[in-house]
Amino acid sequence: MRNAQLHAVSESRAASVAKPLRGMLLACSIAVALSACAHLDAPDPGTTYEKAMRGTEVPSRWAASDESQQAAFQPSWIGFGDSGELAALIAEALEHNRDLQAAATRVESARLLSELAGARLKPNVDLNGRYSTDATELPQAQGYLSMSMVQMSWELDLWGMARAGIKSEEANLRSVSADYAYARESIAAAVARAWLLVIEGQQQQELAQRLEDDAREYAKLLATSQRIGKASELDVAQAEAQVHAYAGAVRRWEQTQLQARRALEVLLGRYPSASIATREELPELDSSLPAGLPLALIERRPDLVAARQRFESAFFKSEQARVAKLPNVMMTMGAGNVSSDYALFKGGMDKFVSPIGLRFSLPIFDGGRRQTVLEIRNSEQEQANVLYARTILRAMQEVENAMSAENLLALRANELSEQVGDVERTIGLAKVAHEVGKVDRFEILQREMSLYQARSTLLGVRSQRLAERVNLHLALGGSFSASTPG
Known part of the structure; x- marks a missing residue:
């Protein structure tokens, strides 16, 4: 008899669980069907570009390029010939630079925000419990009341609001990741420029020392000439x-x-002791750098990708604000046990319960808050579009500037090289004339000082040209991490 009663209670509890589950499955099926009606496609990159650059005509080739620069751009860094030392420094900076480490934490934060946004599509499950001996103020209620229940709540994403939030954070993650990629290349370029400045600095110091030595000798000779009345x-x-x-x-x-050594050491994550050693002479730069086509820059440069992804993130935030004005549905379900021996419940109570329900909310009046948020998000989207256009134009300006500078500096370097060669020939001739007494030491010293000054100017132009090559490679969206050792 007792077994039959237990079996009946078991069947009753099973039926009480199965009925809510059938209802929940039906509600889930309806929710999935309704969710499929919401389409949240990302803006087409081509359409985004055209909208951003409306009114601006972009040429089919770079204005500052020549025929040798029309070939397709190769993103990998080819270095300056013997670039093994520079490659090692760049690798060290990419591993230890503090700015990059900070940027990496921003990427991780963006990834966590993306995961957090995805949690809205998942149900919340909580375990609740209660025990009370004074749940009512009725005098006949004597005893206790206990409850333990697992409860689930799930906001149905009928209109795609949660998915829009997810897509916005995913676009933000891609934007931050692209910013990090560009920061890596920018740090590598900064290392290359600092390395060049260190080398130029030590060469310029040597030339300046030679100028000082010749000037001292010249002054001593003049002092001797003054004593014999040949100079004033x-x-x-x-x-x-x-x-x-x-x-x-x-x-x-x-x-x-x-200062350049200390700057380089800080970029490498070292203590700025100005003790870093580099090669003694600037590397050579012979061939020009193929630049490819302007429009190819859009998908290659990480900062342009980041700007477009920021626009995409703003687009989904705007969509999220738009659907926030639509009804909200929350599904709830629970399963647990309630027991009591209050006199109010005859014979006490010990019951398994499994409530299920839907909560519906339709915004009617909120003082214009949702509409204002929507207008703010639309404004942010328009701002992101304008900033995308600005980033594109600045990137193209950097390419044109670096390309023009490198071409003009190449011409100046050739002219100065010829000037240095001419001065060197005049010194050689002057030394021959000095041996036969036709030229005095004063003239040779003057010509040597002119030579050192010409070499100093040429050295500065060569260093600047090398730095512009670095700037051009960075502006074209190239990578420095694949430097080829010399």
């Missing part, structure tokens, strides 16, 4: 002033290269 006091004073000027140049270049 004014000539000696001017020569001594020139010595001090060249000595000051030595100190300035020493300071410049020490």
